Amino acid sequence: MNALLISPIIIPLLAALLALLAWHWRQVQRLIALAATSVHLVCGASLLSAVAEHGIQSTQMGNWPAPFGITIVADQFSAIMVFLAGFMGLAVVCYSIASIDRGRESFGYYPFLLILLMGVCGAFLTGDLFNLYVWFEVMLMASFVLLALGGGRDQMEGAIKYVTLNLVSSAFFLAGAGILYGLAGTLNMADLAVKLRSTTQYELVTAVGMLFFIAFGIKAAAFPLFFWLPASYHTPPVAISAIFSGLLTKVGVYSLIRTFTLLFAGDAGYTHNLILVIAGLTMVTGVLGAVAQYDFRRLLAFHIVSQIGYLLMGLGLLTAAALAGAVYFMIHVIISKAALFLVSGIVYRYAGSYDLKKLGGFSESHPWLAILFIIPALSLAGIPPLSGFFAKLALIQAGLQIEQYAIVAAALAVSILTLFSMTKIWAEVFWKEPPDASKSDTPRGAPAPLAAALLFGPIALMAAVIVIIGIGAESVFALAARAAEQLMDPAEYVQAVLGARP
């Protein structure tokens, strides 16, 4: 059991080291990355089934008993996230092999991608607040390098903004962790959950909670701290944008959900109503930002922000049904969003531009690509029977149950605007007559069969998953409901980490 729990951290680490040793052999690095992410996915799947079958799993690093050592713990939510990280890792490595240029590959693209995966999985699995900070830094360092690798003007400028905002966020996180340690004398999350519930200093705990809310809010790109995301996510190659959009902001949301169900749930009337307001504003500003955009990837980047709002809505409502909706939404949005980014990369490959005004005619010239676009796009807007519909339905039902009509209205309105945005891309890129070929940059011909399989394969798989978890929503939703149940009642989590102690 022990090995399975830490495997999502160890496998990418070992693979990254091996890939560094194979610095001069790009083919070997590709194979290592492919093999490692495949094994990672299998481990994620077995962790998911182990947790579903036997409940929350935990292990103590270095065999130090629980509040003293570092605990690695996987509840249903963590296991789902680790599995998704494995899935995204494999998909993006496949896509990268066919799309990342030689220069980036020779300067450590794959090792950093693997380290990024390690950091992300570490953040999902750790049961210790300071350890979470360390995993955040591991993940950020890898993402800094991936973002800046290549060194064009856009990338450098995007990286400056991204690095600055994330360092500020880390400083807030560190300050919060320090004060919390001074308050409770522990940083083990299960131990903190017990101690914070019996504390008398509610105001101080809420204040520290707000520090964490700012720190994770920056990473999750929540209103009003989202502006670094549309300024940086469209600058690197599209494979990197895809994995960033799929995993990085979601780690922020994961941490918010984890801390605000486990640690800072004591003053829910104040904190979670604030989260709800922020959720609504995040949704609305994100989607309004997207409406104004005419760059394929910038438009998608603003939609990342808007979708974060839905995830926060699930947390803000703080009922089992709402959290189940948020977990299901997380599964849906990670896959849909990444698929859309990957499609934009293929469009760029054919037409040499991300500018919607310069694109056109893709439904005739590349009908398969049109189908691969329309499935995640409609899913993102929430059209049945795709995954996005059930995700939004669950959140909206949860909102109606506890009579939070304002956020429900916002969620519905934003859905319509999302549909409008997706229709805009559809009309501009796929339906419109292609503009003069002479105006566009250098278009490239069709990729070789193997490259085409590596480019289209991941997107086709993601589109299939979107349809399958839409049609078979019930079984996925049961998993999400189980995760939400564990999040709502921390007793099981505490029991799994601290053992039989009261």
Place this chain on the structure above:
Amino acid sequence: MEPVLAIVVGVLYAAAFYLMLRRSIVKLIIGLVLLGNAANLLIFTAAGLTRGSPPLVPLDQTRPLGPIADPLPQALILTAIVIGFGVLAFAMVLVYRTYQTTGTDDIDQITATDK
């Protein structure tokens, strides 16, 4: 001692945010350094100060005699310093490369990604 440190932490935070709001990219980096240091000192202060009793167990004992300084915050700070050092090294190279690419150190000129 705590009030003095509390004031120092406050001054460090203020200086850090002041520098980060300036237009020069070098001052931005100095601001980030101060911000990290302010957070480290905050951890140190918030965890409580115990003077003159290091966390050592006498040779013939199994537990320390009397109250001792808590070693954990210092371990946390040490980790944070090391991480901060790595990140800072990266940030300085990034700033230098940005300066080479864009030819300016004025943050107001770095707007290519906002258009």
